[in-house]
Amino acid sequence: MKKLFVTVLAAGMTTVAFCQKTFILSHQDKKGFFAVSAGTSMPVGRYGSCLTSDIKACMASQGLSFNVAAGYRVFGSVGLMVRGEQHRNAVDTKAMLSSLYRNETDVWTANADNWTISSVMAGPYISIPLGRFSVDARLLAGKAQAVLPNTSMAGNFGSIEMSLKTTGSQSTATAFGGGATLRYRLGRSISTHVNADYTRADFLFHNLTSTATNGSQKSTSLPYSSNRVVDVVSVSAGFAFLFGNKYRPF
Template sequence: MKKLLLIMGLALGITGAASAQQTFILSTIKHKGFISMTAGYSLPTVSPFGKINEKMMGHGQSGQASVGYLLGRRLGAVATFSHVTNTIRKEVLIESASGQGLGQDSWEASASNCSLQALMVGPMVTITRGRFLLDAQLTGGYALATSPHTELRSEFSRQPLSMITPSQKTKALAVGAGLTARFKLNRWLAAHASAQYITADIKYDNMTQEIQIGQQITSQPLPVSQPVVGLLNLGGGLSLLF
Protein backbone atom coordinates (compact mmCIF):
# COMPACT_ATOMS: atom_id res chain seq x y z
CA MET A 1 0.00 0.00 0.00
CA LYS A 2 2.84 2.35 0.89
CA LYS A 3 4.55 1.58 -2.40
CA LEU A 4 1.33 2.36 -4.32
CA LEU A 5 0.93 5.69 -2.52
CA LEU A 6 4.59 6.50 -3.18
CA ILE A 7 4.21 5.72 -6.91
CA MET A 8 1.05 7.84 -7.12
CA GLY A 9 2.78 10.69 -5.33
CA LEU A 10 5.76 10.54 -7.67
CA ALA A 11 3.46 10.46 -10.70
CA LEU A 12 1.55 13.50 -9.49
CA GLY A 13 4.77 15.31 -8.72
CA ILE A 14 6.21 14.61 -12.17
CA THR A 15 2.94 15.65 -13.85
CA GLY A 16 2.80 18.86 -11.82
CA ALA A 17 6.41 19.68 -12.60
CA ALA A 18 5.86 19.07 -16.32
CA SER A 19 2.74 21.24 -16.30
CA ALA A 20 4.58 24.02 -14.46
CA GLN A 21 7.46 23.79 -16.92
CA GLN A 22 5.09 24.00 -19.90
CA THR A 23 3.30 26.97 -18.34
CA PHE A 24 6.63 28.73 -17.81
CA ILE A 25 7.76 28.06 -21.38
CA LEU A 26 4.47 29.21 -22.93
CA SER A 27 4.37 32.32 -20.73
CA THR A 28 7.80 33.41 -22.01
CA ILE A 29 6.85 33.08 -25.70
CA LYS A 30 5.80 36.43 -27.12
CA HIS A 31 3.25 36.64 -29.90
CA LYS A 32 2.55 39.67 -32.08
CA GLY A 33 -0.75 38.64 -33.61
CA PHE A 34 -3.61 36.19 -33.91
CA ILE A 35 -6.27 34.86 -36.28
CA SER A 36 -9.38 33.66 -34.49
CA MET A 37 -12.75 32.06 -35.25
CA THR A 38 -15.66 32.38 -32.83
CA ALA A 39 -19.16 30.93 -32.71
CA GLY A 40 -21.79 31.67 -30.12
CA TYR A 41 -25.12 33.03 -28.95
CA SER A 42 -26.66 36.41 -29.80
CA LEU A 43 -28.92 38.46 -27.53
CA PRO A 44 -30.70 41.75 -28.42
CA THR A 45 -29.89 44.58 -26.06
CA VAL A 46 -29.84 48.39 -25.82
CA SER A 47 -28.13 50.71 -28.29
CA PRO A 48 -26.72 54.25 -27.97
CA PHE A 49 -28.51 55.12 -31.23
CA GLY A 50 -31.89 54.84 -29.51
CA LYS A 51 -34.34 52.38 -28.01
CA ILE A 52 -34.26 48.97 -29.63
CA ASN A 53 -37.45 47.12 -30.49
CA GLU A 54 -36.35 44.29 -28.22
CA LYS A 55 -39.89 42.90 -28.03
CA MET A 56 -39.78 42.04 -31.73
CA MET A 57 -36.31 40.48 -31.92
CA GLY A 58 -35.45 37.19 -30.24
CA HIS A 59 -32.22 35.34 -29.54
CA GLY A 60 -29.99 34.05 -32.30
CA GLN A 61 -26.60 32.79 -33.38
CA SER A 62 -23.36 34.62 -34.10
CA GLY A 63 -20.08 33.93 -35.86
CA GLN A 64 -16.98 36.09 -36.04
CA ALA A 65 -13.58 36.00 -37.72
CA SER A 66 -10.94 38.41 -36.48
CA VAL A 67 -7.30 39.29 -37.09
CA GLY A 68 -5.22 41.27 -34.62
CA TYR A 69 -1.64 42.52 -34.51
CA LEU A 70 0.35 44.28 -31.81
CA LEU A 71 2.01 47.49 -32.95
CA GLY A 72 3.68 48.07 -29.59
CA ARG A 73 4.00 46.32 -26.26
CA ARG A 74 0.26 46.32 -25.56
CA LEU A 75 -1.40 48.48 -28.19
CA GLY A 76 -2.42 47.00 -31.51
CA ALA A 77 -5.05 46.95 -34.25
CA VAL A 78 -7.84 44.48 -34.96
CA ALA A 79 -10.16 43.78 -37.90
CA THR A 80 -13.35 41.75 -37.47
CA PHE A 81 -16.10 40.31 -39.63
CA SER A 82 -19.29 39.32 -37.83
CA HIS A 83 -22.39 37.51 -39.07
CA VAL A 84 -25.39 37.44 -36.73
CA THR A 85 -28.88 36.04 -37.25
CA ASN A 86 -31.77 36.56 -34.83
CA THR A 87 -35.28 35.15 -34.68
CA ILE A 88 -38.45 37.25 -34.84
CA ARG A 89 -41.05 36.71 -32.14
CA LYS A 90 -44.24 35.73 -33.93
CA GLU A 91 -46.50 36.58 -30.98
CA VAL A 92 -45.39 40.21 -31.26
CA LEU A 93 -46.26 40.21 -34.97
CA ILE A 94 -49.73 38.89 -34.15
CA GLU A 95 -50.17 41.51 -31.43
CA SER A 96 -49.29 44.28 -33.90
CA ALA A 97 -51.82 42.91 -36.42
CA SER A 98 -54.66 42.60 -33.91
CA GLY A 99 -55.32 46.33 -34.33
CA GLN A 100 -56.83 45.55 -37.74
CA GLY A 101 -60.16 44.71 -36.06
CA LEU A 102 -59.56 40.97 -35.75
CA GLY A 103 -58.73 39.15 -32.54
CA GLN A 104 -55.27 37.76 -31.86
CA ASP A 105 -56.57 34.18 -31.97
CA SER A 106 -57.57 34.55 -35.63
CA TRP A 107 -54.06 35.31 -36.94
CA GLU A 108 -51.28 32.98 -38.01
CA ALA A 109 -47.78 34.40 -38.38
CA SER A 110 -44.51 33.29 -39.95
CA ALA A 111 -41.21 35.13 -40.20
CA SER A 112 -37.69 34.48 -41.43
CA ASN A 113 -34.70 35.48 -39.33
CA CYS A 114 -33.22 38.95 -39.55
CA SER A 115 -29.46 39.20 -40.03
CA LEU A 116 -26.57 41.60 -39.62
CA GLN A 117 -23.13 41.41 -41.22
CA ALA A 118 -20.51 43.87 -39.98
CA LEU A 119 -16.95 44.57 -41.13
CA MET A 120 -15.08 46.72 -38.60
CA VAL A 121 -11.57 47.79 -37.60
CA GLY A 122 -10.17 49.56 -34.57
CA PRO A 123 -7.61 49.70 -31.75
CA MET A 124 -6.87 46.83 -29.38
CA VAL A 125 -5.17 46.61 -25.99
CA THR A 126 -3.62 43.29 -24.88
CA ILE A 127 -2.66 42.27 -21.35
CA THR A 128 -0.60 39.10 -20.81
CA ARG A 129 -0.62 37.05 -17.61
CA GLY A 130 1.23 33.75 -17.90
CA ARG A 131 -0.63 31.56 -20.42
CA PHE A 132 -3.58 33.98 -20.46
CA LEU A 133 -4.05 36.88 -22.89
CA LEU A 134 -6.82 39.44 -22.43
CA ASP A 135 -7.82 41.67 -25.36
CA ALA A 136 -10.06 44.75 -25.20
CA GLN A 137 -11.27 46.16 -28.52
CA LEU A 138 -13.12 49.20 -29.87
CA THR A 139 -14.19 48.98 -33.51
CA GLY A 140 -16.13 50.84 -36.17
CA GLY A 141 -17.16 50.17 -39.75
CA TYR A 142 -20.09 49.24 -41.96
CA ALA A 143 -22.96 46.80 -41.55
CA LEU A 144 -25.30 45.12 -44.01
CA ALA A 145 -28.69 44.38 -42.44
CA THR A 146 -31.49 42.19 -43.78
CA SER A 147 -35.02 42.56 -42.44
CA PRO A 148 -37.24 39.49 -41.98
CA HIS A 149 -39.79 38.29 -44.51
CA THR A 150 -43.05 38.25 -42.56
CA GLU A 151 -46.48 36.82 -43.35
CA LEU A 152 -49.73 37.26 -41.43
CA ARG A 153 -52.78 35.22 -42.41
CA SER A 154 -56.40 35.31 -41.25
CA GLU A 155 -59.96 35.61 -42.60
CA PHE A 156 -62.02 38.71 -43.32
CA SER A 157 -65.71 38.48 -44.31
CA ARG A 158 -65.18 34.76 -44.93
CA GLN A 159 -62.36 35.55 -47.38
CA PRO A 160 -58.72 34.53 -46.83
CA LEU A 161 -56.66 37.52 -45.76
CA SER A 162 -52.88 37.75 -45.97
CA MET A 163 -50.40 40.56 -45.21
CA ILE A 164 -46.92 39.93 -46.58
CA THR A 165 -43.88 42.13 -46.01
CA PRO A 166 -40.84 41.09 -48.10
CA SER A 167 -37.37 41.34 -46.61
CA GLN A 168 -35.11 44.24 -47.50
CA LYS A 169 -31.39 44.93 -47.28
CA THR A 170 -29.78 48.17 -46.17
CA LYS A 171 -26.34 49.48 -45.17
CA ALA A 172 -25.48 51.44 -42.06
CA LEU A 173 -22.61 52.63 -39.89
CA ALA A 174 -21.75 50.23 -37.09
CA VAL A 175 -19.65 50.38 -33.93
CA GLY A 176 -18.60 47.67 -31.53
CA ALA A 177 -16.64 46.75 -28.44
CA GLY A 178 -15.40 43.46 -27.10
CA LEU A 179 -13.42 41.48 -24.57
CA THR A 180 -11.60 38.25 -25.38
CA ALA A 181 -9.76 35.97 -22.96
CA ARG A 182 -7.29 33.49 -24.51
CA PHE A 183 -5.55 30.51 -22.93
CA LYS A 184 -2.46 29.17 -24.70
CA LEU A 185 -2.75 25.46 -25.46
CA ASN A 186 0.65 25.29 -27.15
CA ARG A 187 3.05 27.57 -29.01
CA TRP A 188 0.65 28.35 -31.84
CA LEU A 189 -2.87 27.62 -30.61
CA ALA A 190 -5.14 29.12 -27.93
CA ALA A 191 -8.71 28.54 -26.80
CA HIS A 192 -10.74 31.67 -26.16
CA ALA A 193 -14.02 33.00 -24.80
CA SER A 194 -15.39 36.36 -25.89
CA ALA A 195 -18.14 38.90 -25.35
CA GLN A 196 -18.72 41.18 -28.35
CA TYR A 197 -21.17 44.08 -28.65
CA ILE A 198 -22.33 45.41 -32.04
CA THR A 199 -24.76 48.21 -32.77
CA ALA A 200 -25.88 49.86 -36.01
CA ASP A 201 -28.23 52.72 -36.92
CA ILE A 202 -30.36 50.90 -39.50
CA LYS A 203 -32.99 52.53 -41.71
CA TYR A 204 -35.40 50.79 -44.10
CA ASP A 205 -37.06 53.43 -46.27
CA ASN A 206 -38.54 51.51 -49.22
CA MET A 207 -40.54 48.77 -47.56
CA THR A 208 -43.90 47.69 -48.97
CA GLN A 209 -46.67 45.40 -47.76
CA GLU A 210 -48.79 43.19 -49.98
CA ILE A 211 -52.39 42.72 -48.80
CA GLN A 212 -54.58 40.05 -50.34
CA ILE A 213 -58.28 39.54 -49.57
CA GLY A 214 -59.68 36.69 -51.59
CA GLN A 215 -58.48 37.31 -55.16
CA GLN A 216 -57.93 41.05 -54.65
CA ILE A 217 -54.30 42.08 -54.18
CA THR A 218 -53.07 45.54 -53.24
CA SER A 219 -49.63 46.86 -52.37
CA GLN A 220 -48.95 49.81 -50.09
CA PRO A 221 -45.76 51.54 -48.92
CA LEU A 222 -44.86 51.30 -45.26
CA PRO A 223 -43.56 54.15 -43.08
CA VAL A 224 -39.80 54.43 -42.72
CA SER A 225 -38.60 51.80 -40.27
CA GLN A 226 -35.58 52.39 -38.04
CA PRO A 227 -35.14 49.28 -35.90
CA VAL A 228 -32.08 50.29 -33.90
CA VAL A 229 -30.00 47.15 -33.45
CA GLY A 230 -27.87 46.39 -30.41
CA LEU A 231 -26.53 42.84 -30.10
CA LEU A 232 -24.48 41.12 -27.40
CA ASN A 233 -22.67 38.07 -28.79
CA LEU A 234 -21.26 35.54 -26.33
CA GLY A 235 -19.12 32.73 -27.69
CA GLY A 236 -15.90 30.81 -27.85
CA GLY A 237 -13.47 29.31 -30.32
CA LEU A 238 -9.83 28.86 -31.28
CA SER A 239 -7.05 31.33 -32.07
CA LEU A 240 -3.96 30.79 -34.19
CA LEU A 241 -1.08 32.73 -32.59
CA PHE A 242 1.90 34.12 -34.46
Protein backbone atom coordinates in the same frame (compact mmCIF):
# COMPACT_ATOMS: atom_id res chain seq x y z
CA MET B 1 26.83 -1.21 -16.91
CA LYS B 2 28.66 2.11 -17.07
CA LYS B 3 27.69 2.50 -20.74
CA LEU B 4 24.03 1.86 -19.89
CA PHE B 5 24.16 4.42 -17.08
CA VAL B 6 25.63 7.06 -19.42
CA THR B 7 22.95 6.32 -22.02
CA VAL B 8 20.12 6.63 -19.48
CA LEU B 9 21.66 9.84 -18.09
CA ALA B 10 21.95 11.34 -21.58
CA ALA B 11 18.37 10.42 -22.41
CA GLY B 12 17.18 11.95 -19.15
CA MET B 13 19.07 15.18 -19.78
CA THR B 14 17.65 15.35 -23.32
CA THR B 15 14.14 14.88 -22.00
CA VAL B 16 14.63 17.57 -19.37
CA ALA B 17 16.03 19.96 -21.98
CA PHE B 18 13.12 19.25 -24.31
CA CYS B 19 10.60 19.84 -21.52
CA GLN B 20 12.32 23.08 -20.54
CA LYS B 21 12.28 24.27 -24.15
CA THR B 22 8.60 23.34 -24.55
CA PHE B 23 7.75 25.13 -21.30
CA ILE B 24 9.59 28.28 -22.37
CA LEU B 25 8.06 28.30 -25.83
CA SER B 26 4.56 27.72 -24.45
CA HIS B 27 5.02 30.93 -22.44
CA GLN B 28 6.77 32.83 -25.23
CA ASP B 29 5.03 36.15 -25.88
CA LYS B 30 3.24 36.26 -29.25
CA LYS B 31 2.48 39.57 -30.95
CA GLY B 32 -0.24 38.45 -33.37
CA PHE B 33 -3.28 36.22 -33.54
CA PHE B 34 -5.92 34.86 -35.90
CA ALA B 35 -9.10 33.73 -34.16
CA VAL B 36 -12.34 31.95 -35.06
CA SER B 37 -15.36 31.94 -32.73
CA ALA B 38 -19.04 31.03 -32.57
CA GLY B 39 -21.69 31.64 -29.97
CA THR B 40 -25.02 33.23 -29.15
CA SER B 41 -26.46 36.52 -30.41
CA MET B 42 -28.69 38.44 -27.99
CA PRO B 43 -30.74 41.40 -29.34
CA VAL B 44 -31.08 44.38 -27.01
CA GLY B 45 -32.89 47.71 -27.22
CA ARG B 46 -35.32 48.19 -30.09
CA TYR B 47 -33.70 45.36 -32.01
CA GLY B 48 -35.09 42.89 -29.49
CA SER B 49 -38.22 44.90 -28.61
CA CYS B 50 -41.60 43.23 -29.20
CA LEU B 51 -43.75 46.26 -28.32
CA THR B 52 -46.52 46.37 -30.90
CA SER B 53 -46.98 50.10 -30.26
CA ASP B 54 -43.42 50.79 -31.46
CA ILE B 55 -43.31 50.77 -35.28
CA LYS B 56 -39.49 50.50 -35.13
CA ALA B 57 -39.48 47.43 -32.89
CA CYS B 58 -37.51 44.71 -34.73
CA MET B 59 -38.86 41.74 -32.72
CA ALA B 60 -35.58 39.85 -33.12
CA SER B 61 -35.04 36.84 -30.86
CA GLN B 62 -31.89 35.14 -29.58
CA GLY B 63 -29.84 33.61 -32.37
CA LEU B 64 -26.36 32.65 -33.48
CA SER B 65 -23.18 34.66 -33.99
CA PHE B 66 -20.00 33.84 -35.90
CA ASN B 67 -16.82 35.88 -36.06
CA VAL B 68 -13.22 35.85 -37.25
CA ALA B 69 -10.56 38.28 -36.09
CA ALA B 70 -6.90 39.05 -36.68
CA GLY B 71 -4.68 41.38 -34.70
CA TYR B 72 -1.08 42.40 -34.20
CA ARG B 73 0.51 44.35 -31.36
CA VAL B 74 2.52 47.23 -32.77
CA PHE B 75 3.60 49.00 -29.58
CA GLY B 76 3.93 47.18 -26.27
CA SER B 77 0.53 45.86 -25.28
CA VAL B 78 -1.33 48.02 -27.83
CA GLY B 79 -2.21 46.72 -31.29
CA LEU B 80 -4.58 46.95 -34.21
CA MET B 81 -7.17 44.38 -35.21
CA VAL B 82 -9.77 43.59 -37.85
CA ARG B 83 -12.95 41.68 -37.00
CA GLY B 84 -15.69 40.23 -39.18
CA GLU B 85 -18.94 39.12 -37.58
CA GLN B 86 -22.36 37.82 -38.57
CA HIS B 87 -25.54 37.59 -36.50
CA ARG B 88 -28.59 35.54 -37.44
CA ASN B 89 -31.75 36.22 -35.47
CA ALA B 90 -35.25 34.88 -36.03
CA VAL B 91 -38.31 37.13 -35.80
CA ASP B 92 -40.70 36.49 -32.90
CA THR B 93 -43.83 35.55 -34.86
CA LYS B 94 -45.95 35.34 -31.70
CA ALA B 95 -45.21 39.02 -31.09
CA MET B 96 -46.28 39.77 -34.68
CA LEU B 97 -49.66 38.13 -34.07
CA SER B 98 -50.16 39.96 -30.78
CA SER B 99 -50.59 43.20 -32.75
CA LEU B 100 -53.79 41.87 -34.34
CA TYR B 101 -57.25 42.39 -32.92
CA ARG B 102 -59.19 39.21 -33.57
CA ASN B 103 -61.92 37.04 -32.12
CA GLU B 104 -61.14 33.84 -30.25
CA THR B 105 -62.50 31.77 -33.13
CA ASP B 106 -60.27 33.51 -35.72
CA VAL B 107 -57.16 31.56 -36.69
CA TRP B 108 -54.02 33.40 -37.80
CA THR B 109 -50.48 32.32 -38.64
CA ALA B 110 -47.32 34.38 -39.09
CA ASN B 111 -44.09 33.70 -40.97
CA ALA B 112 -40.86 35.66 -41.30
CA ASP B 113 -37.38 35.33 -42.68
CA ASN B 114 -34.40 35.79 -40.38
CA TRP B 115 -32.56 38.98 -39.61
CA THR B 116 -28.97 38.79 -40.89
CA ILE B 117 -26.44 41.35 -39.69
CA SER B 118 -22.90 41.24 -41.11
CA SER B 119 -20.13 43.63 -40.14
CA VAL B 120 -16.44 44.28 -40.76
CA MET B 121 -14.79 46.57 -38.22
CA ALA B 122 -11.27 47.58 -37.27
CA GLY B 123 -9.64 49.46 -34.44
CA PRO B 124 -7.19 49.41 -31.55
CA TYR B 125 -6.97 46.78 -28.86
CA ILE B 126 -4.93 46.28 -25.72
CA SER B 127 -3.70 42.93 -24.43
CA ILE B 128 -2.81 42.36 -20.76
CA PRO B 129 -0.83 39.12 -20.09
CA LEU B 130 -1.55 37.15 -16.91
CA GLY B 131 0.70 34.12 -17.20
CA ARG B 132 -0.93 31.62 -19.53
CA PHE B 133 -4.04 33.83 -19.42
CA SER B 134 -4.45 37.18 -21.11
CA VAL B 135 -7.23 39.75 -21.29
CA ASP B 136 -7.91 41.77 -24.44
CA ALA B 137 -10.13 44.86 -24.75
CA ARG B 138 -11.06 46.56 -28.04
CA LEU B 139 -12.92 49.49 -29.61
CA LEU B 140 -13.96 49.06 -33.24
CA ALA B 141 -15.70 50.88 -36.08
CA GLY B 142 -16.54 49.95 -39.65
CA LYS B 143 -19.38 48.97 -41.95
CA ALA B 144 -22.37 46.70 -41.44
CA GLN B 145 -24.99 45.25 -43.74
CA ALA B 146 -28.44 44.18 -42.59
CA VAL B 147 -31.18 42.17 -44.26
CA LEU B 148 -34.63 43.28 -43.12
CA PRO B 149 -36.75 40.09 -43.28
CA ASN B 150 -39.88 39.51 -45.33
CA THR B 151 -42.92 38.93 -43.12
CA SER B 152 -46.43 37.63 -43.68
CA MET B 153 -49.60 37.05 -41.66
CA ALA B 154 -52.68 35.21 -42.84
CA GLY B 155 -55.98 34.29 -41.22
CA ASN B 156 -59.63 35.15 -41.05
CA PHE B 157 -62.02 37.64 -39.53
CA GLY B 158 -65.15 35.57 -39.28
CA SER B 159 -65.77 34.20 -42.77
CA ILE B 160 -63.44 36.65 -44.52
CA GLU B 161 -59.95 35.42 -45.42
CA MET B 162 -57.26 38.06 -44.99
CA SER B 163 -53.47 38.37 -45.30
CA LEU B 164 -50.76 40.97 -44.93
CA LYS B 165 -47.29 40.74 -46.47
CA THR B 166 -44.33 43.12 -46.17
CA THR B 167 -41.23 42.98 -48.31
CA GLY B 168 -37.75 43.07 -46.85
CA SER B 169 -34.71 44.98 -48.01
CA GLN B 170 -30.97 45.37 -47.55
CA SER B 171 -29.11 48.33 -46.13
CA THR B 172 -25.57 49.32 -45.13
CA ALA B 173 -24.56 51.63 -42.31
CA THR B 174 -21.67 52.68 -40.12
CA ALA B 175 -21.18 50.27 -37.24
CA PHE B 176 -19.56 50.72 -33.85
CA GLY B 177 -18.59 48.09 -31.35
CA GLY B 178 -16.41 47.00 -28.52
CA GLY B 179 -15.66 43.97 -26.44
CA ALA B 180 -13.32 41.90 -24.35
CA THR B 181 -11.62 38.52 -24.63
CA LEU B 182 -10.32 36.16 -21.99
CA ARG B 183 -7.65 33.97 -23.58
CA TYR B 184 -5.87 30.84 -22.28
CA ARG B 185 -2.65 29.60 -23.85
CA LEU B 186 -2.77 25.87 -24.67
CA GLY B 187 0.68 25.57 -26.21
CA ARG B 188 3.24 27.27 -28.38
CA SER B 189 0.85 28.69 -30.97
CA ILE B 190 -2.69 27.73 -29.95
CA SER B 191 -5.03 29.32 -27.44
CA THR B 192 -8.69 29.09 -26.53
CA HIS B 193 -10.82 32.07 -25.61
CA VAL B 194 -14.20 33.50 -24.62
CA ASN B 195 -15.49 36.77 -26.16
CA ALA B 196 -18.12 39.27 -25.09
CA ASP B 197 -18.99 41.93 -27.70
CA TYR B 198 -21.47 44.72 -28.40
CA THR B 199 -22.35 46.02 -31.87
CA ARG B 200 -24.60 48.93 -32.90
CA ALA B 201 -25.68 50.27 -36.29
CA ASP B 202 -28.47 52.58 -37.48
CA PHE B 203 -29.96 51.33 -40.78
CA LEU B 204 -32.32 53.01 -43.22
CA PHE B 205 -34.23 50.55 -45.43
CA HIS B 206 -35.72 51.77 -48.72
CA ASN B 207 -38.30 50.46 -51.21
CA LEU B 208 -40.40 48.60 -48.67
CA THR B 209 -43.98 47.67 -49.58
CA SER B 210 -46.97 46.19 -47.79
CA THR B 211 -49.68 44.18 -49.50
CA ALA B 212 -53.05 43.55 -47.84
CA THR B 213 -55.61 41.05 -49.12
CA ASN B 214 -59.22 41.23 -47.95
CA GLY B 215 -61.24 38.47 -49.54
CA SER B 216 -61.00 39.11 -53.27
CA GLN B 217 -59.66 42.64 -52.84
CA LYS B 218 -55.94 43.36 -52.87
CA SER B 219 -54.05 46.58 -52.24
CA THR B 220 -50.34 47.40 -52.25
CA SER B 221 -48.78 50.42 -50.63
CA LEU B 222 -46.43 52.82 -52.33
CA PRO B 223 -42.72 52.16 -51.62
CA TYR B 224 -41.64 53.60 -48.29
CA SER B 225 -38.56 53.76 -46.06
CA SER B 226 -38.03 52.68 -42.47
CA ASN B 227 -35.27 53.34 -39.94
CA ARG B 228 -34.20 50.47 -37.68
CA VAL B 229 -31.54 50.53 -34.97
CA VAL B 230 -29.67 47.28 -34.37
CA ASP B 231 -28.14 46.72 -30.92
CA VAL B 232 -26.79 43.25 -30.28
CA VAL B 233 -24.64 41.58 -27.63
CA SER B 234 -22.80 38.37 -28.44
CA VAL B 235 -21.00 35.82 -26.28
CA SER B 236 -18.78 33.42 -28.20
CA ALA B 237 -15.92 30.97 -27.74
CA GLY B 238 -13.29 29.54 -30.04
CA PHE B 239 -9.62 29.01 -30.82
CA ALA B 240 -6.80 31.25 -31.99
CA PHE B 241 -3.54 30.69 -33.83
CA LEU B 242 -0.73 32.77 -32.31
CA PHE B 243 2.23 34.07 -34.30
CA GLY B 244 5.03 36.62 -34.15
CA ASN B 245 7.55 35.91 -31.36
CA LYS B 246 8.52 38.94 -29.32
CA TYR B 247 11.80 37.26 -28.31
CA ARG B 248 13.63 34.34 -29.92
CA PRO B 249 15.47 32.32 -27.21
CA PHE B 250 16.00 29.33 -29.54
